[in-house]
Amino acid sequence: MLTSSDFDVDYETHWCPGCGNFGILAAMKDALAALNIRPHEILVISGIGQAAKTPHFMKCNYFHSLHGRALPLATGAKVANHDLKIIVNTGDGDCYGEGGNHFMHAIRRNLDVTVLAHNNRVYGLTKGQASPTSDIGMKTKMQPQGVLSDSFNPISVALALGCGFVARGFSGDVAQLSSLIQSGIRHNGFALIDILQPCVSFNPVNTFQWYKKRIRPIQEDHDVSDLNRAFALAQKWGDEIPVGIFYRKETPAFSRRISKLADHRPLVSRSYDPEKVSTILNSF
Amino acid sequence: MLTSSDFDVDYETHWCPGCGNFGILAAMKDALAALNIRPHEILVISGIGQAAKTPHFMKCNYFHSLHGRALPLATGAKVANHDLKIIVNTGDGDCYGEGGNHFMHAIRRNLDVTVLAHNNRVYGLTKGQASPTSDIGMKTKMQPQGVLSDSFNPISVALALGCGFVARGFSGDVAQLSSLIQSGIRHNGFALIDILQPCVSFNPVNTFQWYKKRIRPIQEDHDVSDLNRAFALAQKWGDEIPVGIFYRKETPAFSRRISKLADHRPLVSRSYDPEKVSTILNSF
Amino acid sequence: VMAINDFESRIRGGHSFFQIRVSTRRIEAPHHELHLLVALDEKSIRIHQNRLHPRGRVLMGLEAMKEDKAFIPVLFTKLAEQAGGKIMANTVAAGACFSLIGAPFDFIENLLRDHFDVRNERLFKENLEAARLGFDTVLGKEFSFKLSWPKSYSPKGKLLDGAKGIALGALAADCRFAAFYPMSPATGIMGNLVSMADPFPVVVEQSEDELSAMNMIIGASFAGVRAMTATSGGGFCLMTEGLGLAAMTETPVVVVDGQRPGPSTGLPTRTGQGDLMFVLHASHDEFPRFVFAPSSPDEAYDLTVKAFDLADKYQVPAILLADQYLLDSIFTLEAPLSGPGRIQKYTIDDRDLIDPLSYRRFQVTESGVSPRAVPCAGKALVMISSDEHDEYGHISEEIENRTAQMNKRFIKLKNMSKEIRPPFAYHPGSDLLLVSWGSSRGAVSEAIEILRNQGIDAGYVHFTELWPFPKDAAADLIGQAKRFFMVEQNVTSQLGKLIRQETGLMPAGFILKYDGRPFYPSDILSTLHEKLR
Amino acid sequence: VMAINDFESRIRGGHSFFQIRVSTRRIEAPHHELHLLVALDEKSIRIHQNRLHPRGRVLMGLEAMKEDKAFIPVLFTKLAEQAGGKIMANTVAAGACFSLIGAPFDFIENLLRDHFDVRNERLFKENLEAARLGFDTVLGKEFSFKLSWPKSYSPKGKLLDGAKGIALGALAADCRFAAFYPMSPATGIMGNLVSMADPFPVVVEQSEDELSAMNMIIGASFAGVRAMTATSGGGFCLMTEGLGLAAMTETPVVVVDGQRPGPSTGLPTRTGQGDLMFVLHASHDEFPRFVFAPSSPDEAYDLTVKAFDLADKYQVPAILLADQYLLDSIFTLEAPLSGPGRIQKYTIDDRDLIDPLSYRRFQVTESGVSPRAVPCAGKALVMISSDEHDEYGHISEEIENRTAQMNKRFIKLKNMSKEIRPPFAYHPGSDLLLVSWGSSRGAVSEAIEILRNQGIDAGYVHFTELWPFPKDAAADLIGQAKRFFMVEQNVTSQLGKLIRQETGLMPAGFILKYDGRPFYPSDILSTLHEKLR
Ligand SMILES: Cc1ncc(C[n+]2csc(CCOP(=O)(O)OP(=O)(O)O)c2C)c(N)n1
Ligand SMILES: Cc1ncc(C[n+]2csc(CCOP(=O)(O)OP(=O)(O)O)c2C)c(N)n1
């Protein structure tokens, strides 16, 4: 049996004490251990940001890439080897800001990855500017008059794009988060887990206590197959914040849609056929 | 009284005979004339594509810019001069593909522009590749196995982003389209009019006849203030395609949210104050 | 045989022409003097009439026209409609042309067969009919430049354009993933790849934008397959950040920049050589890269194969600098293309490692190349960061490590330089040397031939493998000439600057053209004569 | 006084240090030998100990430490907690430092007042307390390098860092719109702008990405206001497409590239000079641009003002090439900054036109600069296209028009070149010349001073206005020296290449550093001595 500690590494974390990222890291390790996925069997792809540093702090294969670009990298990796199990660690700025376009189109592809969006509702690594998910009115050094744009609702948008696994987690509830991550990994297709995460240094509004008071598990009787209900539920925000799975639907995942990949060995394992090359060179 | 022909120009159109863009151009001119907006009072900003060439073919100020980037340009122009009346002509690839991220964030800002998305569900100018809105399964030269990604639903996504004016038009119904455009221009804030448009050269599926058969005006009793209903309605697609206004809500537009602009003269008309500069240079 | 496509950036209408040169000698450049002009409208005539040879003829599409010494009316549009649609007016014209120059109809049939998708038999048939109608209309008309066609109608070589050359090169080089966002003139490469992909383990994905295309191929390459993308300058701009990522993470990628005139959108369907300096320096800070600019479709094939191999071998980006002229023009292939036979494996796995558990993706080695494992293929953990990293792939800010990793990346240049072939040189020790690069070679070599026939001591040096710059060979070859002139399709003579930067040699003058059209030998000669006056 | 910030790319923890040099002479570079070291942990000591002067002292944060000749324990963290939070350990340290060097406490209070937002009085108070605690702990300790502080504690000049210099320059130049996406080290520019914006008609907008930031400012400039953005190399990559748009549409923009080491994410919080060639050639095809690399905060101010003016005057992009060292380091300002007084209006309106209805935005003129109207300000229609366009702004594919518009854009270079100041030269006719650019001027000039004091005939030529390249001045000045060495913070000596390309002159050697840290005069001297051995 694997345990969380099988994913431990020496490399010192770079996060502030009390940061919600620790909870997310713990939940990831726990989920992988529970699913019996060993460190060398997992690939983590991340962008740039505090969230995106996550894979440095656990034992795994990783590609810590560019701000906003984790999903295209994951897409390419998946084409090369559709047997890869890919988790994406990304921030709210990384995923919904710089990477917003890829977010939309990776969902359209139903790319089979599990996206953990560390949603601290602020730009952490660059020291506290507003992020797409910052509350309207939230004051920061760069937004002294408060944020002016409507807050981005990742759940609504993912639903509008037809995402087949849409969930919200909280970094303060590691056990529940681990179980969401497990469901996400088991889901064949794009799984979005937007994770509410306090940033103790730059988000003085949405603190651990603030969330603790508001978070409500989605009720058991919520029908996760009803898109319109899920959308309505996604509009709930404020005194009560629903956490859990909003919506599930299985449609063929990205690599199942590509006939060259579905039911075939991964491209990376196929062999080069010089005959075929000669044939085509002689055929035109 | 202005008429459509006040917007006529000598410059020859570049479009194929029978292209839906002609209907959109006609509706635009008609709408502007009806609103008594004169050619020099309107600014059209467009990206790159067949759709984006539109302003060349009518009398107006225009900035025919980069593929995907019309909305950021419009944002900057609006900051410089919030009295500008801006229409954006953009294609489905331009707006939802290359420009997808700007689309989302311009809606979050509630940028006060009227977006005419010429949705021919294909890349016209580059000769017929799939666009984000192409039907899944549609075959093209570049997608000989058919499109594999889920079709992008602009109405759903705009709703999920809280867009305050969400409508669908049809290039084949110039009168109704003109009236939608007029409503869009009158709306204070981001107005999306996704316009179904046949492309006679590269979209053999979604033809004029195909649309004609399916298009249904949104029923009078549809409550345009109900987001959840609008979302449910947006899921309708197939034998019946609803056309008209899905949703309306007025929240302060972009330039009203910026205290430096709201209730002030446009930045472009303000004067330079060397005194204030001296003050700040001496104050630190 | 060669043909260039010259069309405006519109779908229908506009002024387009398709120029064909036929010769029994090998030809590689368009010609300025026209023997045969096909004009679909009056505008064409206005524009091209002064280039018409005295005994040349014009196939003219206007109803009202009467036949005379020069003009032959051919109702292109009408005949096209008869065959199935106006859009085939071009095909009617092609049929008429070949008829006039005395080609057998089989030849045209073959061309069309080549051009149309096998799956679209109807389109082929209709076009064949269109060609036939054009062919018959002109059959037997007088023409001074009729060619004698060999019994066997098929040309000695096959026909190949640059786009197909690159696509074939990619397949031959075992490219398994191509991501792209459509952009003229690069789309054709991907179109060819898609249409030939079937038997191969290769996936072609259209991305949402160029940022995505670039990062997709980095992801694929990281995961172990060869990968490429193709775009034009505007899309390449969007790829520059990813180019730096590939470099920093030492992930091999092949990127095609199909140049067209800019800045910005510019002339989307025309040709130019304005991106050399940009691709040489694209992305912030510095890293080694390969840059190749093929001069013909078969060389495009060869250099594509080479680019894939070298990118993989050195774990660096390789850039193919093509242009619209090269990509869209059809040339006869003299020698058949041949595949590499086998693909060198440059990755390692657990079996190659003494201790997979302590695998270091960025191990400092003498050559700068570190053993490259792929993720999830064994116990070796592959850890990659775009931040400056230590040998393991962890973020590191240490001074010594930074310098070591930077040096490790740069030391590769030593061996990379050895992979570069010297520029092609023809009478480099002449009084008068032309220096050029990329797709203009044909025009330059013809111009030189003409000069030499006029008794002028002229030669040329032509670059196709541009970076790492073949400094010594360049200095040596160009240095032999009394003086040299740069021939380039840009305003500032970018290769000229590069040559001065790298060798200190300074051109005596410049023959520059940046109107979006390819070089004609006559362009070169007339500008040269001006300069020499 | 000057101070540089040296911190890792993390929020808390990691190894950071803040280096301060104080002198009664004007100083402009960090110094390699340390008189006073503040160490929050043992690591700092390990790293820096060998640079400590024999009589230097170390303020040490470890509990277990005893005071001795070198070490003075100061419980930074504990004292910080006492004042209100661990995060203020740095402030405690600063208080202690100033105490040791004999500064009056008022001086520190003033610094803090400057540094903290007026709206956040609590933060200021807490930090003041923290500084006080540090100050008191060290008060009266022995230190060989105590400074005598003038009665009036305020330094002769004000304190300015490059980020603030640029922000002030933007305000003085009447910048009315700034769009940005956060990226170190450029964010500070925007932070300064935001905090000073209140009284000015300027809007600062955070965009969703750099593509957007760049295009936003083009939109704003098009609509008639001066606009800027600031980013670092990675973000600049994403702006290259927009840069070409600005160029093609002749829309003035000012773009700051705050360099940091790459490639890719690299060392986000450190400094380098790796982007010169990139910004010179960024974006496909060719167009004129200005590129300035200020060497100090006050010059950053001046060149920002100049960049705005010239961009507007010539309707071209102007790029400010800064770096982390320049942006984050605080220098004393010798002379007060002064505003331009008035802003030249370079746009026109209907009243300036004979016939507004036939207005041509891209009219071909002798200077290449066309009358620029703004949209919806009159009857003149402003029509702009990123496609190659005719004088009116309509798409045009005509050969003559293309060449005319390309020439029109390029002819501007003639007058643009006249705006460029020659490089700064100090004893250029020496035996030994150092050639440098951008932020390293201070280090270079100190190194030269030292050499001259040692009796060596040395001088330097320092470039800050880099493009259009001051070719003649450069050739003239550098050409006077017996030999010259390039001093640059990159691997390939980018300015060295540029100099050779433009003047043919070749450096005798290179002093290159690319570890992410700024040049110390001692770096230069020691490498130089090695080379000369
Ligand atoms: C192209 C680019 N732009 C900007 C940056 C600078 N940057 C690094 S992280 C970051 C945002 C971090 O916010 P988020 O994604 O929410 O992650 P967090 O740090 O909050 O976890 C930014 C803007 C970058 N690295 N690359
Ligand atoms: C950065 C960039 N990438 C690609 C292109 C090439 N391109 C021009 S128009 C276009 C798509 C056109 O499709 P759409 O936006 O739907 O407009 P349509 O032509 O169908 O009206 C593309 C990909 C470009 N101009 N710029």
Ligand code: SF4
């Ligand atoms: S800045 Fe915020 S998100 Fe980043 S490590 Fe600190 S607490 Fe966590």
Ligand code: SF4
């Ligand atoms: S290609 Fe399609 S969209 Fe473009 S002009 Fe022709 S019909 Fe219209």
Ligand SMILES: [Mg+2]
């Ligand atoms: Mg965040």
Ligand SMILES: [Mg+2]
């Ligand atoms: Mg379209």
